[in-house]
Amino acid sequence: MSGKDYYEILGVGRQADAGEIKRAYRKLAMQYHPDKNPNDKGAEDKFKELGEAYSVLSDPQKRTQYDQFGHVGGNSGGFGGFNPGAGFDPFDIFREVFGGGFGDIFGMGGSAGRRSARGRGNDLQIKLRLSYEEIAAGVKKKIKIRKQMVCESCGGTGSAPGASMTTCTTCRGAGEVAYRQGFFSVSRTCPQCQGQGEIIEHPCKKCHGEGRIRGESTVEVDMPAGVSNGQYLTIRGAGNIGLRGGAAGDVIVLVEEEPHRYFERHGDDILYELHLSFAQAALGDEVEVPTLKGKAKISIPPGTQNGKLLRMRGKGITHLNTGGAGDQLVRVNVFVPTKLGEQEKRLLKELAESECMQPPRGEKGFFERVKEAFV
Numbered sequence: 001m002s003g004k005d006y007y008e009i010l011g012v013g014r015q016a017d018a019g020e021i022k023r024a025y026r027k028l029a030m031q032y033h034p035d036k037n038p039n040d041k042g043a044e045d046k047f048k049e050l051g052e053a054y055s056v057l058s059d060p061q062k063r064t065q066y067d068q069f070g071h072v073g074g075n076s077g078g079f080g081g082f083n084p085g086a087g088f089d090p091f092d093i094f095r096e097v098f099g100g101g102f103g104d105i106f107g108m109g110g111s112a113g114r115r116s117a118r119g120r121g122n123d124l125q126i127k128l129r130l131s132y133e134e135i136a137a138g139v140k141k142k143i144k145i146r147k148q149m150v151c152e153s154c155g156g157t158g159s160a161p162g163a164s165m166t167t168c169t170t171c172r173g174a175g176e177v178a179y180r181q182g183f184f185s186v187s188r189t190c191p192q193c194q195g196q197g198e199i200i201e202h203p204c205k206k207c208h209g210e211g212r213i214r215g216e217s218t219v220e221v222d223m224p225a226g227v228s229n230g231q232y233l234t235i236r237g238a239g240n241i242g243l244r245g246g247a248a249g250d251v252i253v254l255v256e257e258e259p260h261r262y263f264e265r266h267g268d269d270i271l272y273e274l275h276l277s278f279a280q281a282a283l284g285d286e287v288e289v290p291t292l293k294g295k296a297k298i299s300i301p302p303g304t305q306n307g308k309l310l311r312m313r314g315k316g317i318t319h320l321n322t323g324g325a326g327d328q329l330v331r332v333n334v335f336v337p338t339k340l341g342e343q344e345k346r347l348l349k350e351l352a353e354s355e356c357m358q359p360p361r362g363e364k365g366f367f368e369r370v371k372e373a374f375v
């Protein structure tokens, strides 16, 4: 996405708490609001940028991700969920911040929290633990979630079947009421009808007029190959349904890598520690090693040194969105025997005399070789 510094945009420190971030946004958004700066493209852009910064830093999950990766979401393409270009409205954020604050002062509307004026349901976040094998190949999973669903008894209207509804007199059915705040005319959710525009005479008994009830549903997650810890996938419209037929929120699926008993992940490369006997390393051999896609053979050249990294091309994790794959690196660990019988000791002593058993001097050490292999 962008390399923007959201903290700098809002003029707050990295440790700023939620209140500080909100105050900074309110102050700057007022200053740069297009109503106050007509025909000023610079102010408009700044206003949009403020909205983007606030939408990320005010959401604990997005903020953590941003702090960790410098951006929100995945590397590129359709993965990652958050794309301020699509479906992102800086005016929505402005309304949310100012409208919510106003509601609180009068002791109404505040309990709805982040519910937008349009009555959209909340997002749900689920963690999905994935093994390296699943990450390497990509995986489809069905996950059961508990969420608010449409009440079938009233079809989501919240009104008892057959009962009538009347138009709200406060907002005349618009669901929003406008008020002035400084230079602006700001609208907020109608407190009389909670944005519905209609008043229910007889609430549905099953959902108590909410038009939704808690239930269980299954979401299908199609996780692409190559994802990593902390990245997430957004399934639009799979979250909680809104109040009385309002739009559904999203399900945000957060990736959690499962540690592997054999492998260590380095980007899209996979490291495997191979243990060889001295004889195998000296004479060369062909051995079987586990990979993310089953067992594979690897040949050990004669004279392989301890710490040597052998590379199995394309046996690592598939690159996210771009195709191709990382490698499996196999690090050789030459085993030095610790329990020797009399006969072995005698044979080794005999061998040790030989000229070719003497280690060379002044050659690069193990750590340098490892470093070189990783570049």
Ligand SMILES: [Zn+2]
Pocket: 151, 152, 153, 154, 155, 156, 157, 158, 159, 204, 205, 206, 207, 208, 209, 210, 211, 212
């Ligand atoms: Zn109902």
Ligand SMILES: [Zn+2]
Pocket: 168, 169, 170, 171, 172, 173, 174, 175, 176, 190, 191, 192, 193, 194, 195, 196, 197, 198
């Ligand atoms: Zn109303």
